[in-house]
Amino acid sequence: MTDEAMQPFERIAQDVREQVRLGQLKPSDKLPSTRELASKYAVAPGTVQRAFAELRRDGVIYSHKGRGSFIRENALEALADPTTQAIRRLEEQVANLTTRLERVEQNQSSGSAQP
Incomplete structure (x- = not known):
């Protein structure tokens, strides 16, 4: 969509999204007030609120x-495309499953050593 x-x-x-992507706005940064942005963009405060x-x-x-x-802590993640978000969730699930599998294997190996 053109401007x-x-x-x-x-x-x-x-x-705002672009400033977050570029690192100009970082997590926890405060945005300018509604009034300031309304003045900057020459719009009504209700437009900024929208x-x-x-x-x-x-x-x-x-x-x-x-x-x-x-700005939210996970703002960059919120801006990621849905495919990237799905891949990140899958990576987290694989990491969790790997950790669980390692624990199971460790418990089995320590359990088999007992008489």
């Missing part, structure tokens, strides 16, 4: 009433 075809809230959300709602839904940010909005 011209994007709704303003989509452009704001896309800019962008924040999308980013919260996607797991990129979290908000605390009265404190602001912040």
